[in-house]
Amino acid sequence: MKDIGQSTMMEPVIQADALRKAFGAFTAVDGISFSVRRGECFGILGPNGAGKTSTIRMIYGFSPLSGGSLHVLGQDVTNRKQLRRVKYRIGVCQQDNNLDPELSILQNLEVFASYFDVPRPEATARALELLKFIALENRRDTPIPELSGGLMRRVVLARALINEPDLLILDEPTTGLDPQSRHQIWERLEGLRARGISILLTTHYMEEASRLCDRLIIMDHGKILVEGRPQDLIREHAGRDIIEVSEPGEELRTFLRERNLRYDDLGHRLLIYCDERDQLYREVSGRYCRDGCTLRTATLEDVFLKLTGRELRE
Amino acid sequence: MFVISSRFLRIWHRNFAVYRKTWKVSFMPPLLEPLLYLAAFGLGMSALVGEVSWRNQSASYIVFIAPALLSVNMMYNSFFETTYGSFVRMYYQKTFDAMLATPLFLEEIITGEIIWGATKSVIASSIMLSIISLFGLIRYPEGLLLVPLSFLAGIAFASIGMYFTAVVRNIDLFNLPIFLFITPMFLFGGTFFPLDTLPGWAQALAWFLPLTHLVEITRAIAIGPLDVFALWNLLYLALFSAIFFPLALKKMRVRLIK
Ligand SMILES: Nc1ncnc2c1ncn2[C@@H]1O[C@H](COP(=O)(O)OP(=O)(O)OP(=O)(O)O)[C@@H](O)[C@H]1O
Ligand SMILES: [Mg+2]
Numbered sequence: 230m231k232d233i234g235q236s237t238m239m240e241p242v243i244q245a246d247a248l249r250k251a252f253g254a255f256t257a258v259d260g261i262s263f264s265v266r267r268g269e270c271f272g273i274l275g276p277n278g279a280g281k282t283s284t285i286r287m288i289y290g291f292s293p294l295s296g297g298s299l300h301v302l303g304q305d306v307t308n309r310k311q312l313r314r315v316k317y318r319i320g321v322c323q324q325d326n327n328l329d330p331e332l333s334i335l336q337n338l339e340v341f342a343s344y345f346d347v348p349r350p351e352a353t354a355r356a357l358e359l360l361k362f363i364a365l366e367n368r369r370d371t372p373i374p375e376l377s378g379g380l381m382r383r384v385v386l387a388r389a390l391i392n393e394p395d396l397l398i399l400d401e402p403t404t405g406l407d408p409q410s411r412h413q414i415w416e417r418l419e420g421l422r423a424r425g426i427s428i429l430l431t432t433h434y435m436e437e438a439s440r441l442c443d444r445l446i447i448m449d450h451g452k453i454l455v456e457g458r459p460q461d462l463i464r465e466h467a468g469r470d471i472i473e474v475s476e477p478g479e480e481l482r483t484f485l486r487e488r489n490l491r492y493d494d495l496g497h498r499l500l501i502y503c504d505e506r507d508q509l510y511r512e513v514s515g516r517y518c519r520d521g522c523t524l525r526t527a528t529l530e531d532v533f534l535k536l537t538g539r540e541l542r543e
Numbered sequence: 544m545f546v547i548s549s550r551f552l553r554i555w556h557r558n559f560a561v562y563r564k565t566w567k568v569s570f571m572p573p574l575l576e577p578l579l580y581l582a583a584f585g586l587g588m589s590a591l592v593g594e595v596s597w598r599n600q601s602a603s604y605i606v607f608i609a610p611a612l613l614s615v616n617m618m619y620n621s622f623f624e625t626t627y628g629s630f631v632r633m634y635y636q637k638t639f640d641a642m643l644a645t646p647l648f649l650e651e652i653i654t655g656e657i658i659w660g661a662t663k664s665v666i667a668s669s670i671m672l673s674i675i676s677l678f679g680l681i682r683y684p685e686g687l688l689l690v691p692l693s694f695l696a697g698i699a700f701a702s703i704g705m706y707f708t709a710v711v712r713n714i715d716l717f718n719l720p721i722f723l724f725i726t727p728m729f730l731f732g733g734t735f736f737p738l739d740t741l742p743g744w745a746q747a748l749a750w751f752l753p754l755t756h757l758v759e760i761t762r763a764i765a766i767g768p769l770d771v772f773a774l775w776n777l778l779y780l781a782l783f784s785a786i787f788f789p790l791a792l793k794k795m796r797v798r799l800i801k
Contacts (some may be wrong), residue, residue, distance in 0.1 A: 252801065286801075289644050290643075291640075291643050291644065291800070292800070292801055293800065309648075313646055313648075316644075316645060316646040316647075317646050321644035323640060323641065323644060325637055325640070327636065327637035327638065327640050327641040328641075329557075329561075329636065329638055329641070330636055331561040331564070331636075332560065332561065332564075336560065340556075340557050340560060341641075341645065343553050343556060343557075344550075344553050344642060344645035344646060344647055345645060345646060346646070392645075
């Protein structure tokens with residue numbers, strides 16, 4: 230929304246080096262380094278407890294760092310003065326819907342604008358504009374407790390935009406939403422990115438990450454496992470296609486081992502990662518498929534599960 | 544140390560905006576509750592008690608307790624705002640978390656809450672003051688000093704309240720400071736009977752309580768004489784602010800910044 234200064238054009242919006250966050254003896258973020266370029270949408274993926282929120286909280290100045298360095302919009306967030314500057318220029322959508330239940334939708338936006346020193350008439354104008362943006366202009370006086378989860382999430386997004394931020398930070402923006410609401414939010418986010426706003430996002434939805442993120446990292450146990458563009462990660466870690474075989478027999482396993490093919494054995498199901506799809510699929514489905522056998526395109530979800538394992542967390 | 548900027552006023556404004564939405568309801572308790580006390584103790588008890596002697600002058604019982612009830616009103620309104628009110632905002636509504644993602648820092652948020660608590664004291668005691676003044680229970684122009692006094696007292700009790708908010712695990716535990724601290728002050732802070740009717744050791748204890756000093760000043764203003772003692776009482780209240788305000792900031796930091 231704001232003009233991007235020429236001098237800061239090339240500098241990353243977020244630069245994290247060996248960033249660490251410890252809670253007592255427990256290390257939640259364990260020396261991660263990454264950088265987010267201006268204008269891109271950057272994703273942080275990872276299972277529950279991976280350290281996504283802990284990372285994000287350091288970026289918007291909620292948590293002090295336990296180690297490493299962190300620059301946001303060219304400012305050192307460990308310096309209080311510089312952090313204040315950062316806080317003015319970012320918009321944050323936290324993991325919880327912490328809208329002010331004692332105020333209406335419009336008042337929520339207006340009051341939030343005042344925290345950013347936006348003068349009142351301007352605040353109201355911006356708030357009305359944003360209500361239009363999230364298609365809630367007719368509900369401006371609705372009390373917050375009457376909103377559904379999806380509507381609340383949209384208001385939280387609008388609230389994060391009230392200061393016309395250069396960097397938008399979204400912690401699971403669409404968790405718990407129905408497909409309609411999710412697609413709505415995606416469209417809004419794509420619109421914002423087209424306007425040049427940099428976005429940092431965490432999500433548990435791989436489809437969302439594939440669609441929105443230019444680049445992403447997958448974290449686990451506080452460490453970065455991989456970093457890259459979604460398509461590159463898929464090609465590199467899961468191949469182009471996947472053959473899923475239900476109730477695989479021993480012969481198939483032997484066959485795969487002999488041919489030296491990459492596969493994951495889940496007991497009742499077997500995933501074969503492949504690049505020359507048609508030939509292999511014909512062979513497998515013709516000779517080894519007893520119960521069912523499908524060929525599909527590999528997705529980010531395959532990469533995620535392959536790298537972070539299939540066990541439940543916490 | 545850090546400088547607290549005037550940004551705390553934003554928090555004050557937020558709370559005021561909420562207050563305005565419900566002011567008709569919020570007005571009632573500070574208006575009615577002290578009046579009920581005044582009616583019960585003043586009218587009912589007066590018949591039993593008659594005149595009370597305070598600082599070598601004699602006053603009717605209702606004149607004697609009216610300033611005390613005003614002081615209690617200041618204490619309740621500020622203390623309950625930064626205990627139950629702030630706790631709900633902090634813990635249930637996560638309002639502070641949301642604010643921390645804006646240019647505001649925690650110290651500004653907590654300062655805003657404490658100043659708001661003090662404001663509640665001003666609002667409530669001003670309402671009550673205007674009512675009891677109609678009955679001629681306050682002398683003027685000295686009585687006007689009660690308004691700034693209610694703010695200073697509000698800061699002291701709001702800071703104490705905020706300290707408890709920072710340290711209690713859950714909202715039910717406020718019963719503890721209320722039972723051990725607020726209620727004893729309400730009863731023994733020189734409110735309903737002159738302190739010198741207590742045994743010496745109890746008097747000494749009572750002088751540790753901040754409300755005792757507040758009641759003392761309020762009475763000095765409302766009845767007289769307003770002398771140098773009031774300055775010492777004021778200093779004692781200021782001491783509580785000076786201790787509990789930074790302590791509340793510190794404990795809140797420990798509680799919320801992770
Ligand atoms: N205040 C805290 N005190 C102690 N441990 C904490 C604290 N906050 C987070 N943790 C721990 O740090 C780890 C990382 O938590 P974090 O919230 O960053 O995970 P996450 O990746 O956001 O997970 P989710 O997907 O569930 O939101 C978890 O094991 C969590 O229990
Ligand atoms: Mg999280």
